[in-house]
Amino acid sequence: MPEAPFVPVVPAGGSGTRLWPLSRRARPKFLLDLTGQGRSLLQLTLDRLAPLADRPPIVVTGRAHVAAVREQLDEDVRVLAEPSARNSMPAIALAAAHVERESPDAVIGSFAADHLIEEEAAFARAVTAARDAAELGLLVTVGIAPASPSTGFGYIESAGDGGADPALSARLRAVGAEPVVRFVEKPDRERAEAFVDAGLRWNAGMFVVRASVLLDELAVQIPALAAGAREIAAAHGGAEEQEVLERVWPTMTAIAIDHALAEPLAAQGRVAVVPAEFDWDDVGDFAALARQFREREGAARRGEDGTEVHVVGSASVDALSSRATVYGSTDRHIALVGLEGVSIVDTEDVLLVLADEKVQALQQLVGRLDEQGLGRLR
């Protein structure tokens, strides 16, 4: 069993344009209730992490979202505000530096704010194994069995029962982890297919590590980033807190934890992976969302003419010969005839009708809004 105190960290960033117009700049995906359970993805994430935490969890988010995040969470959750988005490494390093100051031996676990995991017991088992492995001084991730050869995720290659250091491999095996050989970020289709065939796992952006190990390793890879995070944390609560944050934050390298730490440490044999036994979904686009709802039987409306419509929200919907997912909570009545494989998203100011096989193209359309003088709709 792990001994060091555990502090969950939740970086909540990203603009989530693939779920527009449900998600907007001011209301990113993590703030939305995308499961119909009356809890946002962020709330579900903290619900899942709270029972594992020995110290209050930390959410790191952009300044613009602090108020909305605070409103959704219990008072004991700490919210750290970033002056600007600088990718995941500065956000996680900042949280690690706060944890290191307060509990020098603590292990942090960083988990995305906007992913869906429903098998909580299996998730808790994986985190416990990852904490055990992290106490060996390693960076530990959780690897997901791939459901498809997705090109949208990173892949993790493990050494399985092998590994360059047999003694370390044996210690990892004893806690349910394996040494990582390498990470490969978002491969093309052909490589992704080969990776799935070869048994590689998806990187779900979960990292468990002693806070001091993360910062010490970062101090080797990108010294100014580790020093900056520690300087900001040291000023916390003092009169100069704001001045230090404003001065130091813009100097922090904007980089993902995958490139800053995971890849270089894997090359040194300092990363482990715990194979997950739970299903994971990043609900990254409307196709993933529709899949979620298709799996939730209760929400379906079926007709003898082959109609299968899933309604998310309070919208009033009538359909003939259609297969669709409808998101809507406006007063409008929505009528569908003869539509196959579409998502319909009805909001106060935007109505989106999207073919399921074209979900990837949505980002392009959202990107054009500013050029068209419609930036207010983003």
Ligand SMILES: Nc1nc2c(ncn2[C@@H]2O[C@H](COP(=O)(O)OP(=O)(O)O[C@H]3O[C@H](CO)[C@@H](O)[C@H](O)[C@@H]3O)[C@@H](O)[C@H]2O)c(=O)[nH]1
């Ligand atoms: N606070 C904060 N968080 C951020 C920022 N940028 C990114 N994040 C957070 O960092 C995590 C990863 O960022 P993404 O932008 O979602 O990463 P990605 O390119 O999709 O890829 C990563 O995640 C995939 C799984 O979803 C992985 O498959 C992939 O290998 C990689 O780790 C998310 O939780 C996101 O909210 C930022 O500026 N600030």
